[in-house]
Amino acid sequence: MRTGIATVCLSGTLEEKMAACARAGFDGIEIFEQDLVTSAMSPEEVRSRAADLGLSLDLYQPFRDFDGVDDEQLSANLRRAAAKFTLMGRLGIDTILACSNVATATRGEDDILAAQLAQLAGLAGDHGVKVAYEALAWGRYVNDFEHAHRLVQAVDHPNLGTCLDSFHILSRDWDTAPIENLEAAKIFFVQVADAPKLSLDVLSLSRHYRVFPGEGQFNLAKFMGHLARTGYDGPVSLEIFNDVFRQSDVTRTAVDAMRSLVWLQEQGAAWLASAGETERLPLRMATLPRVPEPTGFNFAEVKAASTPAVETLLGQLGFTSEGRHRTKDVQLWTMGQARVVINEAAPEGAEPAISALGFDVENPLLASSRAQQLLAPVVPRKSQADEEVFQGIAAPDSTEIFLCQGSADGTAAWTSEFGPGAAGRGGRRPGAVIDHVNLAQPWQHFDEAVLFYTSALALEPQPFAEVPSPTGLVRSQVMDTSNRGVRLVLNLAPLIQQGDGVHKSYQEHIAFAVDDLVATARAARKRGLKFLDIPENYYQDLAARFDLEPDFLDTLRELNLLYDRDADGEFLHFYTATVGSVFFEMVERRGGYDGYGAPNAPVRHAVQYGQRHSSP
Ligand SMILES: O=C(O)c1ccc(O)c(O)c1
Numbered sequence: 212m213r214t215g216i217a218t219v220c221l222s223g224t225l226e227e228k229m230a231a232c233a234r235a236g237f238d239g240i241e242i243f244e245q246d247l248v249t250s251a252m253s254p255e256e257v258r259s260r261a262a263d264l265g266l267s268l269d270l271y272q273p274f275r276d277f278d279g280v281d282d283e284q285l286s287a288n289l290r291r292a293a294a295k296f297t298l299m300g301r302l303g304i305d306t307i308l309a310c311s312n313v314a315t316a317t318r319g320e321d322d323i324l325a326a327q328l329a330q331l332a333g334l335a336g337d338h339g340v341k342v343a344y345e346a347l348a349w350g351r352y353v354n355d356f357e358h359a360h361r362l363v364q365a366v367d368h369p370n371l372g373t374c375l376d377s378f379h380i381l382s383r384d385w386d387t388a389p390i391e392n393l394e395a396a397k398i399f400f401v402q403v404a405d406a407p408k409l410s411l412d413v414l415s416l417s418r419h420y421r422v423f424p425g426e427g428q429f430n431l432a433k434f435m436g437h438l439a440r441t442g443y444d445g446p447v448s449l450e451i452f453n454d455v456f457r458q459s460d461v462t463r464t465a466v467d468a469m470r471s472l473v474w475l476q477e478q479g480a481a482w483l484a485s486a487g488e489t490e491r492l493p494l495r496m497a498t499l500p501r502v503p504e505p506t507g508f509n510f511a512e513v514k515a516a517s518t519p520a521v522e523t524l525l526g527q528l529g530f531t532s533e534g535r536h537r538t539k540d541v542q543l544w545t546m547g548q549a550r551v552v553i554n555e556a557a558p559e560g561a562e563p564a565i566s567a568l569g570f571d572v573e574n575p576l577l578a579s580s581r582a583q584q585l586l587a588p589v590v591p592r593k594s595q596a597d598e599e600v601f602q603g604i605a606a607p608d609s610t611e612i613f614l615c616q617g618s619a620d621g622t623a624a625w626t627s628e629f630g631p632g633a634a635g636r637g638g639r640r641p642g643a644v645i646d647h648v649n650l651a652q653p654w655q656h657f658d659e660a661v662l663f664y665t666s667a668l669a670l671e672p673q674p675f676a677e678v679p680s681p682t683g684l685v686r687s688q689v690m691d692t693s694n695r696g697v698r699l700v701l702n703l704a705p706l707i708q709q710g711d712g713v714h715k716s717y718q719e720h721i722a723f724a725v726d727d728l729v730a731t732a733r734a735a736r737k738r739g740l741k742f743l744d745i746p747e748n749y750y751q752d753l754a755a756r757f758d759l760e761p762d763f764l765d766t767l768r769e770l771n772l773l774y775d776r777d778a779d780g781e782f783l784h785f786y787t788a789t790v791g792s793v794f795f796e797m798v799e800r801r802g803g804y805d806g807y808g809a810p811n812a813p814v815r816h817a818v819q820y821g822q823r824h825s826s827p
Pocket residue numbers: 272273308310345347376378402417418450
């Protein structure tokens with residue numbers, strides 16, 4: 212499949228955008244008019260720059276508000292078109308995108324629209340270029356792809372075809388199956404975009420919230436399947452208008468973009484296979500090594516220059532020190548099946564932070580190969596000849612993800628590299644497991660992280676939530692596996708105003724599940740654990756919301772426990788104080804409770820905020 216991207220997706224100058232697209236491996240690009248108009252490069256320079264970079268210039272866009280106008284406006288529009296067709300000759304671009312009129316159209320009859328488009332096609336023919344007519348979802352008279360295609364067929368001119376853009380179809384919840392009825396030879400160009408489900412008018416959604424495929428909620432696998440079935444084999448190009456991408460690092464965004472097209476091809480091919488398609492279709496969508504979802508967390512790692520504070524917290528929670536690694540500056544702590552590695556190889560002064568996660572997978576080498584084909588950066592980890600070699604990749608927030616060999620009994624072979632007694636520990640003995648890990652995502656990388664964990668690690672994004680905090684709503688995105696062996700919660704790291712400056716408050720946590728939270732909390736308190744102090748108002752509210760036994764409520768209050776209940780079960784949990792940017796959570800899931808105590812998140816945020824602001 213020929214991959215493409217519109218320059219409007221990226222930040223920076225046209226030169227920077229072109230270089231980033233080439234580096235990320237795109238076949239071609241769409242030149243967005245604004246990028247050319249504001250560029251210091253002449254059209255000829257753009258053309259030769261693209262040739263040097265090995266990028267084809269596949270589309271010039273957009274040409275606006277041509278159709279459905281009165282006669283006077285039509286001549287002006289044709290004059291404007293002629294100028295653009297001449298420019299395309301200088302750029303060496305053979306196709307221009309004309310979007311359906313959103314502003315100046317006064318005449319919506321199909322025969323008038325077709326007659327005007329016929330004139331445009333004739334003029335394009337004279338210049339040796341083609342016009343791809345696109346129905347914008349908010350077009351005045353033409354706003355659906357089938358209508359645009361009917362007009363193109365009515366005109367029946369070799370220089371007029373349509374441009375399909377997944378956004379304009381899926382943002383309106385239309386079925387994509389009728390795409391199969393389109394004539395492939397009349398599809399001149401295809402744009403793909405994803406978007407979250409927001410109740411917003413389509414224009415605002417389109418201009419600000421489009422995201423790369425896999426980062427939103429559109430069914431693009433199905434779109435690609437139907438598209439492939441038409442016989443289309445031209446470029447599939449990303450056209451993402453997004454306020455965040457347009458101010459983030461261009462190189463990085465281009466890689467995120469390319470990852471989305473690698474993933475999209477696999478999804479499209481998988482959709483076709485599941486729909487029973489056996490024919491080899493012209494749109495050749497590349498596949499990837501298929502890997503099953505991870506079965507669980509193998510370990511979590513906290514890195515710090517000075518580790519006593521973390522050791523103290525773990526000890527108070529009931530973890531046992533399993534000694535130090537034979538050759539590395541790391542310690543292993545376990546509680547039941549939960550393993551926490553404390554990595555001391557941190558730069559001087561580095562505060563404790565979550566640095567790595569290990570996922571149990573069926574085949575680490577295959578999983579790593581898949582991740583690398585999805586452009587995940589590899590992280591090297593030194594190991595001696597007789598030590599387990601970890602396959603590591605870097606997540607967008609630079610958390611290191613290690614793909615570990617899972618085992619049926621929950622043990623990990625690498626633990627034998629630690630002090631005596633560690634081997635065999637941390638197996639499936641009663642005690643604890645890592646329930647979930649909550650990672651704060653920098654605002655520029657949130658969508659990228661969703662795609663990364665979806666595509667490279669087979670986690671499923673759940674609908675995102677917004678949690679009230681003292682500094683605004685915190686976007687919270689659960690990503691998990693179907694058996695809930697791995698649960699990751701991505702939170703948008705809030706920006707905190709402190710004094711004159713704004714800085715990011717990074718608080719991330721590892722949560723462990725135990726069978727008896729009350730007993731765990733009592734034992735931890737005996738060992739001197741400082742709990743996150745929950746205000747009395749919270750317990751009054753709990754009593755109002757749930758009809759709890761007074762004794763049980765007293766126990767919750769006494770131990771600073773939080774509580775939630777839904778139709779499936781109950782949830783008890785507590786938090787430790789924060790060291791560096793890390794804190795820990797202990798949870799008990801009763802019955803089929805599958806959530807994370809979301810109603811309690813605001814009180815946690817508020818108490819942590821209060822602590823930050825009262826500490827010197
Ligand atoms: O929002 C727009 O104006 C616009 C322009 C060009 C496109 O291809 C498109 O899908 C939208």
